[in-house]
Amino acid sequence: MVMAMEEDEKQQEAVLVTPGEVLGRVSDIKPGRGAYAALHNETVYASLTGFRRTLSPPPDSSDQRPTVEVTGHKAHGPVPQPGSIVIARITEVMAKTASADIMCVGPKSVREKFTGIIRQQDVRATEIDKVDMHLSFHPGDIVKALVLSLGDSRAYFLSTAKNELGVVSAESIAGACMVPVSWTEMQCPLTGQIENRKVAKVAS
Template sequence: MAAARRYCVPGERLCSAAEAAAGSGTYTRRGAVCAALAGCLRRGGGAGGVPQVAVLRDAEAQLLPDVGAVVTCRVCSINSRFAKVHILYVGSTPLRSAFRGTIRREDIRATEKDKVVGVQMVPISWCEMQCPQTHTKDFRKVARVQPQFLQT
């Protein structure tokens, strides 16, 4: 009979740090080994005969962006402090569903950070916005169109 699989969620306490070492998909906090990923728990022998606990994602699970990963995003909105984006690709792998993210104004460029300026789009109809500098149009739902910007 095969052993039953145990599924873990991020932050779940798996065992004491004295019982086993933290493997991939886990971390140690306050003397306990905790899950860093959602996935299946795996126990095995580690280096030096110390048991090791790891959490593995299912093969069909959604790919998640990590800190430091190169991602491709679509900018959804810009204001004076940050840009809201939808993450579409992690590396060269497309995501099944987009993740939401925020990029601070200071993090847009490595140098000349004070030269970053976001131009606010202007509503021109109930379903279109236009950039006042480039005059490119984008289809979006508009709640209220001001009469001076309405196209005729």
């Protein structure tokens, strides 16, 4: 009977969780490795993909909350963190936001899917109210961005509001790799047509 209960506990703990998944409340558990507490809603979230484990507190500890950690996922690669510079591919552009698939964290390729969201207020540092998302990004664009935080929908909030951040590679309507001609424009080398983008300044 005891062995059966232990097996049940192991099965319950062998739960694969992903970044942004709710692990519990701060009042009930403490975040360990691979987890973090969001103070604005007192909730503990997973910060990476892995298996959830619950560690009992020491008997003599004044804090008797168990610690929850996320570990042991073999395919675990680099994980975006606030402050990370990432390379992402734009997948959808809407009136107020653009969605992107994060491909690299720093120089390392990710091994799992991470979604990024660029909000209108995070596209550039000036004239934020005049930002037109459709004149800043197009689906398929490759952007360099800064991770601001993990949002509420398992997506990372990204910013391109620095000179060196923004679109680093984009295809023209004609299918050619465009060349930056200003902070806000790129040109097709085949047709000469100008297209609007939030262009990243390339280090010389």
